[in-house]
Structure formats: C-alpha cells, structure tokens
Amino acid sequence: MERLFATEKLGGRALYKLHATTLFVGICLVLCYRATHVPAAGRAAWLGMLAAELWFGFYWVITQSARWCPSRRCAFKDRLAARYGERLPCVDIFVCTADPQSEPPSLVMATVLSLMAYNYPPEKLNVYLSDDGGSILTFYALWETSAFAKHWLPFCRRYKIEPRSPAAYFAQSDKPSDPRALEEWSFVKGLYEEMTERIDSAVRSGKVPEQIRVNHKGFSEWNTGANSKDHQPIVQILIDGKDRDAVDNEGNVLPTLVYMAREKRPQYHHNFKAGAMNALIRVSSVISNSPIIMNVDCDMYSNNSDSIREALCFFLDEETGHKIAFVQYPQNYNNMTKNNIYGNSLNVINKVEMGGMDTWGGPLYIGTGCFHRREALCGRTFTKDYKEDWDRGIKTQQGIDLTEEKAKSLATCTYELNTQWGNEIGLKYGCPVEDVITGLAIHCRGWNSVYNDPPRAAFVGVAPTTMAQTILQHKRWSEGNFSIFLSKYCPFLFGHGKTRLPHQMGYSIYGLWAPNSLPTLYYVVIPSLGLLKGTPLFPEIMSPWITPFIYVSVVENIYSLYEALTSGDTLKGWWNGQRMWMVKRITSYLYGVIDNIRKLLGLSKMGFVVSPKVSDEDESKRYEQEIMEFGTSSPEYVIIATIALLNLVCLVGGLCRILTSGQNMQLNGFFLQVVLCGLLVIINIPIYEAMFLRKDRGRIPFSVTLASLGFVMLALFVPIF
Ligand SMILES: *[C@@H]1O[C@H](CO)[C@@H](O)[C@H](O)[C@H]1NC(C)=O
Ligand SMILES: CC(=O)N[C@H]1CO[C@H](CO)[C@@H](O)[C@@H]1O
Numbered sequence: 030m031e032r033l034f035a036t037e038k039l040g041g042r043a044l045y046k047l048h049a050t051t052l053f054v055g056i057c058l059v060l061c062y063r064a065t066h067v068p069a070a071g072r073a074a075w076l077g078m079l080a081a082e083l084w085f086g087f088y089w090v091i092t093q094s095a096r097w098c099p100s101r102r103c104a105f106k107d108r109l110a111a112r113y114g115e116r117l118p119c120v121d122i123f124v125c126t127a128d129p130q131s132e133p134p135s136l137v138m139a140t141v142l143s144l145m146a147y148n149y150p151p152e153k154l155n156v157y158l159s160d161d162g163g164s165i166l167t168f169y170a171l172w173e174t175s176a177f178a179k180h181w182l183p184f185c186r187r188y189k190i191e192p193r194s195p196a197a198y199f200a201q202s203d204k205p206s207d208p209r210a211l212e213e214w215s216f217v218k219g220l221y222e223e224m225t226e227r228i229d230s231a232v233r234s235g236k237v238p239e240q241i242r243v244n245h246k247g248f249s250e251w252n253t254g255a256n257s258k259d260h261q262p263i264v265q266i267l268i269d270g271k272d273r274d275a276v277d278n279e280g281n282v283l284p285t286l287v288y289m290a291r292e293k294r295p296q297y298h299h300n301f302k303a304g305a306m307n308a309l310i311r312v313s314s315v316i317s318n319s320p321i322i323m324n325v326d327c328d329m330y331s332n333n334s335d336s337i338r339e340a341l342c343f344f345l346d347e348e349t350g351h352k353i354a355f356v357q358y359p360q361n362y363n364n365m366t367k368n369n370i371y372g373n374s375l376n377v378i379n380k381v382e383m384g385g386m387d388t389w390g391g392p393l394y395i396g397t398g399c400f401h402r403r404e405a406l407c408g409r410t411f412t413k414d415y416k417e418d419w420d421r422g423i424k425t426q427q428g429i430d431l432t433e434e435k436a437k438s439l440a441t442c443t444y445e446l447n448t449q450w451g452n453e454i455g456l457k458y459g460c461p462v463e464d465v466i467t468g469l470a471i472h473c474r475g476w477n478s479v480y481n482d483p484p485r486a487a488f489v490g491v492a493p494t495t496m497a498q499t500i501l502q503h504k505r506w507s508e509g510n511f512s513i514f515l516s517k518y519c520p521f522l523f524g525h526g527k528t529r530l531p532h533q534m535g536y537s538i539y540g541l542w543a544p545n546s547l548p549t550l551y552y553v554v555i556p557s558l559g560l561l562k563g564t565p566l567f568p569e570i571m572s573p574w575i576t577p578f579i580y581v582s583v584v585e586n587i588y589s590l591y592e593a594l595t596s597g598d599t600l601k602g603w604w605n606g607q608r609m610w611m612v613k614r615i616t617s618y619l620y621g622v623i624d625n626i627r628k629l630l631g632l633s634k635m636g637f638v639v640s641p642k643v644s645d646e647d648e649s650k651r652y653e654q655e656i657m658e659f660g661t662s663s664p665e666y667v668i669i670a671t672i673a674l675l676n677l678v679c680l681v682g683g684l685c686r687i688l689t690s691g692q693n694m695q696l697n698g699f700f701l702q703v704v705l706c707g708l709l710v711i712i713n714i715p716i717y718e719a720m721f722l723r724k725d726r727g728r729i730p731f732s733v734t735l736a737s738l739g740f741v742m743l744a745l746f747v748p749i750f
Contacts, residue, residue: 033342034104042098049093052584056086058577071564074555078566081548094534095385102481104342119153119319119422120337123309125302126327127161129232134170135225136328143194143330145178145284146185149337152270154284155317159305163260163290165251169237170228171288175267177224179277184217194330195221262292262440264312264433271426297442303463307455311439318423326397329490336487340400343479354405354476358398362492369602370655371499372609373492380596383480389532391478394468398488408454411475462509466518473527495658500665503613507542507621514540543621549614553709557676560683560702567701608712616665651727657715658727670720670729670737673713675744680706
C-alpha cells in the first residue's frame with residue numbers, strides 16, 4: 030500500500046562527517062595543548078581556559094547528534110483524500126490565553142477564527158479556549174467571534190482564501206477585482222473591523238456593554254464578582270456543533286466552540302499553562318473526546334487551512350502511524366525584520382536541529398503547533414497491539430446544560446488532588462517548560478514523534494520585539510530545560526534504555542543551554558584582561574600549536590554561517606545572531622543557571638512570566654529599523670554594557686602596551702588575544718552606540734553606563750593574574 034508520508038534523508042552527509050571529524054581532531058589538539066603547556070605564571074587563568082574549552086568541546090559533541098543524519102518529512106494529502114475521503118477522525122483544538130492586557134483578545138480571536146476555518150468537516154472540529162485570566166472581556170470577545178464566524182467561515186470556503194486569520198488576511202490581501210466578490214469582501218471586512226473595534230473598546234474600558242451582559246446567560250458567571258485569581262469554574266459552550274440550529278448563514282454546520290476558565294482559588298496552586306491544558310483535556314473529554322488534540326499558542330494563527338489533513342497523513346499511515354504520539358510543526362514568526370536583530374528567527378533550530386532529532390525518535394514537543402494522540406498525552410504506554418479507535422468521540426449530547434455542569438466539575442481546583450494528573454497523566458507540572466518534559470516522558474513511554482516543516486508555514490506567531498522580551502524568553506527556556514537536566518528527568522538518566530543515546534543528546538542541546546553561560550563569560554573577559562595586563566593565554570603566532578586554534582574557530586564559524594544562510598537568514602542576520610548568541614549566554618543563560626542553583630538550595634520557587642505581545646509605537650518603529658531597544662535600567666543591561674566596555678578598554682590598553690614596548694615578541698605572543706578582543710569590540714559596536722551616541726528613548730540609560738564603568742574599573746584593579 031502506498032505510504033501517506035515520505036521520509037527523506039538529507040544528502041551530503043559524508044562531507045559533513047568528514048568536516049566534523051577534522052573539527053573533532055582540532056578540538057582534541059587544542060585541549061592537548063592546554064593540558065601540556067600550563068605556564069608557571071598565570072596558571073589559574075590558564076586552567077580556567079582549559080575548563081572553558083573542555084566544556085565547549087563537550088557541548089559541540091552534544092550538538093552533533095542533531096546534525097549527524099537529519100531527515101525531512103513530506104505528507105501526501107491527496108493520497109489521504111483518496112483513501113479516506115471525509116471519513117476522518119474528530120479533532121479537538123486547544124488555545125490557551127492568560128491575560129487580556131498582554132495578549133489582546135482581538136489578536137486571540139483572529140487565531141480562533143483561523144482555527145475554526147480549517148478545511149475540515151466542521152462537525153468533527155472542536156475549538157476550546159482556556160482563559161486563565163478568567164476575564165469577562167475574553168469571554169465577550171469569544172462571544173462576538175461565535176457570531177462573526179457565521180459570516181467568516183462561508184466566506185473562507187467560497188473564495189478559498191488563505192490565510193484564514195481575518196487579521197492576517199485583510200492586512201495582506203488585495204481587493205478582489207470581480208465586483209460581486211468585492212462587495213462581499215468589503216462587507217465581511219467591515220463586519221470584522223466593527224467587531225474588533227467593539228472588542229478593543231470593551232478591553233480599553235474594562236467593561237462589557239450592559240445590553241449584551243443582561244441578554245445572554247453566559248455573562249451571569251461574572252455577576253458574583255469573579256476575579257482572575259479567585260473564581261468558580263466556568264465552561265460555556267458557545268457553539269454546539271451537535272445542535273442542528275448552530276449553522277452559519279448558508280446553513281452549514283459550525284465547529285463546536287467552547288470557553289473555559291478553570292476554577293482558581295488563592296490557596297490552590299494552578300500550575301500555569303500545564304494546569305490549563307490538563308483541565309482542557311478533561312473538559313473536552315465530556316464534550317467531544319476526539320482522538321486527536323491540537324494545541325497552539327493564542328498568538329499563533331493557522332497559515333494553512335490544510336494542516337490538519339497533513340498531520341493526519343502521519344497518524345493514519347498504515348505502516349508506522351500507530352507509533353506516532355505527536356506531530357510537531359515549527360514555530361514561525363511573521364514580524365521578523367530582515368536581519369533578525371534579536372536573533373529570534375529560530376531558523377537554525379527549525380531547519381536543522383529539529384529535523385536532526387527526528388531521525389532518532391522525534392522532535393521535542395514545543396508547546397505550540399502540535400498535534401497529539403489523546404491516548405499518548407494521557408499517559409498510555411506504546412504497545413504493538415494497541416489499535417486506535419479513530420471513530421471515537423462523543424456523537425450525541427445529553428443536553429448542553431448537563432454537559433456544562435459535568436465539564437465544570439472536571440475543572441475545579443480540587444479535582445486533581447490525589448490523582449496522577451500532572452505526573453503520569455497529561456502535561457507534567459513543576460517545570461517552566463512543561464511542554465518539553467511532557468514530550469520527553471512520551472518518548473520514554475515508547476512513542477515516536479514526527480517533525481513536519483512544510484515549505485509554507487503552517488502556524489505563524491509573534492516574536493519578541495525588544496531586548497528585554499528576548500532575554501526573558503530565553504531565560505525561561507534555558508532555565509526550564511536546565512532544570513529538567515538537573516532533575517530525575519535528565520535525558521541521560523530518565524531516557525536511558527528507553528530512547529537512543531543520540532536522542533538523549535538532542536534533548537541535552539537545550540538542557541545544557543544554560544551552563545554555556547559560565548565558560549562564555551570566562552572567554553569574553555579573561556583573555557581580554559590578559560591582553561591588557563600582559564598575560565599570554567594562547568600559543569604564539571609562530572608556534573605550530575596555533576593551527577588547531579585557528580582551524581577550529583574559523584571552520585566552526587564558517588559552518589555556522591553556512592547553516593544560517595541555508596536556513597533563510599541573511600549575512601547580517603547571522604552576524605546579529607552571533608551578537609545575540611553572546612548576549613543571551615551572558616544574561617539569560619546566566620540567570621537560568623543562577624535561578625536553578627537558588628531552586629536547588631530551596632531559595633526560590635518556580636515562576637512563570639507571560640511575555641507581552643504588545644509594544645508601543647516608538648518601540649515598534651525602532652524594531653522595524655533594526656535598532657536595539659534597551660530603555661530601562663536593568664541588571665542584564667549592566668552585564669552587557671560592562672562586557673562591551675571592558676573589551677574596548679582592554680583592546681585599547683593592550684594595543685598601547687604592545688606598541689610602546691617596542692618588542693616584536695609582544696605582538697607574536699598576543700596575536701589571538703588581539704583578534705578575539707578585537708572581534709568582541711566589533712560585534713559590540715551597537716552597544717557602544719546605545720551607550721554613547723544614541724539620543725532616543727531606547728538607548729542604554731546613563732545609570733547603566735555609569736554602573737558598568739564602575740564594574741570595569743573594579744575588574745581592572747582586581748589582581749586576577
Ligand atoms: C503564509 O501563507 C502564505 C500563503 O497564504 C504564504 O505566502 C506565506 O509565506 C506564509 N507565511 C509564512 C511565514 O511562511
Ligand atoms: C506585536 C507586533 O509587534 N506586531 C508587529 C509584527 O510585525 C508586523 C510587520 O512588521 C507589524 O505590522 C506588527 O505590528
């Protein structure tokens with residue numbers, strides 16, 4: 030029988046392996062030199078270099094797992110259509126939102142509409158919105174959406190429009206030329222804009238129009254003064270797809286649409302997004318109970334209405350479909366600037382590393398753009414004889430009120446007490462990257478996952494657009510992944526015997542992001558100080574030992590440039606990425622390490638910060654012009670500014686010392702340190718500009734510059750060597 034999907038191994042592997050082998054030899058030679066040439070003077074600094082290089086070498090080996098033999102998948106929708114027609118399984122779609130201020134409801138609703146408008150039998154589609162803010166504003170927005178959907182869905186179907194998020198569609202599309210089509214286009218656009226305006230003005234005033242409040246039963250849930258931290262469970266089925274009267278304006282069935290705000294009480298821990306997902310799994314089990322669960326972030330709209338069918342090609346494949354627990358799509362962004370100023374494109378992760386992990390058992394679950402097999406998500410262990418019942422799902426309902434009451438009882442604070450929820454069942458609790466640890470557990474129960482990265486992005490979201498947001502996001506990721514590595518879920522221990530070694534290494538690429546901070550910090554400080562103070566830390570220019578140092582750094586950087594260019598970055602984007610690579614390591618990842626140590630010592634508890642998805646006009650303008658945004662004084666910026674200044678001072682001071690000493694010997698001994706320090710100065714040019722030249726509000730505040738000057742002085746006068 031013809032397969033529903035194909036797996037293709039990437040070419041050029043022999044060349045890659047040759048390249049990697051020579052690099053490995055180079056790294057060994059570097060380490061060998063370090064270990065055998067320890068000088069009498071500056072011994073400690075030298076051993077520190079050895080330690081840093083040992084770490085970099087080790088981490089490089091870890092990253093090879095994702096590059097050794099990557100594969101790519103390709104789904105055949107037409108074969109699926111030929112074999113199954115419309116006899117397809119039911120699908121539940123989960124969207125989580127947390128706060129109407131940082132995640133504007135009108136943005137969330139565009140996402141919800143894009144999901145409701147999937148090219149999929151509507152009676153088999155169920156969309157759930159979890160609102161952890163428990164906000165009447167979000168409920169109101171969803172209520173408006175349920176009405177607008179009656180116009181939007183038939184419009185999408187008739188004109189086969191893409192993408193099906195109205196916000197994205199109307200922003201991108203040109204007016205149709207046909208007058209009849211234009212009339213309808215303008216009508217729907219008008220409806221959409223009016224609705225958005227009503228939602229936005231409700232959010233601005235914080236109030237829902239009284240008229241609507243009194244006329245519709247759902248709003249009465251907020252009559253008791255519910256607030257975001259203290260309220261009863263709320264489940265409202267806004268559109269009941271099994272109800273014959275729930276039709277769009279052409280008489281077609283609509284997908285089911287459900288609003289859920291699980292119960293919140295101050296005395297119960299709510300476990301952040303993982304808690305919301307688990308409540309959704311239970312609530313959906315009494316409303317639709319579909320075998321497939323799709324999960325997407327509230328700011329990621331569907332950019333391809335055929336994605337569900339594509340994902341099903343993997344699950345329904347006769348040969349290997351039964352082994353697949355989830356199908357992960359990459360995280361793509363639509364508001365990237367050309368040169369990727371904050372290094373947020375994730376291109377290399379999306380195009381290289383995830384495909385690399387797919388060979389060994391599957392990509393990580395990254396919390397958005399993912400299709401799950403419900404049974405696997407709910408804790409089932411893979412067995413060969415397990416047969417999925419694709420026809421499962423709730424066909425008839427016992428009345429909407431009864432169903433809502435039953436669903437509410439599953440979304441209470443106490444429901445999970447003394448159960449396996451958050452442990453063996455559903456998403457795991459207690460980790461800031463609940464998605465990754467849950468995916469790991471699924472892999473360890475014997476399942477595979479699949480990475481599908483079609484040429485046209487299936488989901489498109491919003492990337493961080495300021496330095497602060499970027500640092501925060503990476504802090505959460507690095508801290509969370511490192512905490513998994515330090516816990517009993519460490520991929521090497523937990524995965525031992527259950528997944529393959531390269532797969533464990535693949536997980537560790539992210540697990541070990543955070544500890545990269547310390548050797549990086551060492552490498553951007555100590556050789557520069559050594560240059561200033563006259564302590565050589567690399568082989569002389571005439572020594573044969575300099576060859577491996579140059580070979581490793583040049584080849585590794587050329588390769589990373591090649592990877593970036595072939596993944597869709599520009600040359601300047603790569604360069605910006607290198608800067609952000611350093612910045613993230615000395616701030617986000619450092620914080621990730623510190624917070625994990627504090628947690629191990631019992632000094633702090635886990636927190637979860639929702640990254641804001643809005644920024645003011647001034648900031649947006651600078652973002653579009655690719656000017657780095659600082660603005661506030663924060664300790665992270667002091668670190669960044671200190672490192673930049675320190676290297677400038679060391680380069681100038683070091684060069685002066687060498688030139689005035691009049692000995693050729695001097696330059697010979699410090700060649701690599703001059704190069705390293707010089708590169709650090711060049712890459713930090715935008716930081717100097719932000720400190721000394723820029724006048725806009727996004728510059729580095731004077732207080733930060735002053736503090737970093739203080740730290741540089743301190744570093745210069747501490748006798749390190
Ligand atoms: C989204 O889909 C459109 C086609 O509708 C495509 O042109 C565009 O490139 C996609 N967006 C991304 C980010 O890939
Ligand atoms: C939230 C945000 O900043 N969105 C922006 C993403 O980028 C596009 C295009 O540059 C802007 O139009 C959005 O406002």
